[in-house]
Amino acid sequence: MLLGIKQRHIVFATAGSLGDLHPFLALGLELKQRGHRVTVASSAIHQPIILKAGLGFRHMRPDPDNTPAFHARYMHPKTGGQFVYRDYLGPSIRTSYADLAQATQDADMLVSQSLMALAAPLVAARIGIPWVSAVLQPMSFFSTHERPHYLPFPWLSWLCGRSPQLHGKVIHSVKIHTAKWLRPVLELKQELGIVHHQHPMYEGQHSPLCVLAMFSPLLGGRQPDWPASVVQTGTALYLSDSGPVPAKLKQFLEQNSKPLVIFTLSSAASNDAGDFYRDxxxxxxxxxxxxxxxxxxxxxxxxxxxxxxxxxxxxxxAAFEDVFPHAAMIVHSGGAATSFKALQSGKPQIVVPHAHDQLDNAMRLSLLGVAIVIKKRRPGKRALRKALQTVLANADMQDKAVALGLQTRQENGVQQACDAIERHLVYA
Known part of the structure; x- marks a missing residue:
């Protein structure tokens, strides 16, 4: 705890998958260790994990429908974003707001996940609580100075990557289109008397007080159009207390007869895996x-x-930090936390992105020279085999992975983020 700070109550607001929850558990545990009281407001599906970690829980709707049909729509490569905002988060904004307003009644600070915790900027503006926002992947800044891999047309993505002016015009058009998805949010904002007209998915997601850029500078550094309040902390990794590696798994990992490949789609994409694991x-x-x-x-x-x-x-x-170091290579879907843990392990990667930020994360790993990207989310056995062969034969990729593994293991995003939060708690 920084000098001069008494115990404070900090509420984290997050939605989405485990990849969206875990960074806030990491910060919460560190802040609790520093003497603060921490509550996490999230969907009911995360309650057991939050309580097991020893943090307070408050329910913040909506709750996902944990069915194949829901996750297929959530992780659709072209329409997943529309579903998330138009059909899932947007219509629930009134209950989200009511839940989060209740959760923060006695709080000293609100820390929210950008893009997903749509109620947080409204609660902060309405009740005046100090608010810090957190960005978990570089794509979420939508910088006009970086190539927008999230666009559905590769040729347009390429052109925007060469021209910030054109990229700015494209973002302006996208903002107009996506505002329709978030009409319930904009209507509630007006009812609450919040007069600014910031787009909830763009400038409105960022706190003017402090924005935590919680990803490695290797994956993306400060751009001229980032908010002035950004503090880049590095990735906040959650190291769960999952106990020792099971004996049978430990025995399997320690075999050295043949190279080991680890295949995982992590938490979100695993719910829409198709034949990935069989292939x-x-x-x-x-x-x-x-x-x-x-x-x-x-x-x-x-x-x-x-x-x-x-x-x-x-x-x-399996805790990735326990198993990744045993691999010759890692095949995954490109989630922000998985990508960084793979980087830390010093192993080359094959990335099979599904939706949202995953393709952008994958392309950044490719630019670092440590990953091959398969852009089809249902690649099939033949494409996976070809990629595995390519990585096995690429000594340069393996050497780069080792070097970046050493570099990333020096980062401490949890400490940096908690220091930034405490600096603003001094005045809260």
């Missing part, structure tokens, strides 16, 4: 590689051979 298993087996399948969420029910062939192991969950 991955077959691709690895065809090259004589061992395969660890980390199959969380709805993917845990994916049909695979029983028993698995020799050299293969499946598990519903």
């Amino acid at each position: 991955s298993l077959n691709a690895a087996a065809s090259l004589g590689l061992r395969a660890l399948l980390v199959m969380g969420g709805l993917a845990a029910s994916s049909a695979l051979p029983a028993p698995l062939p020799d050299g293969a192991f499946r598990i519903d969950y």
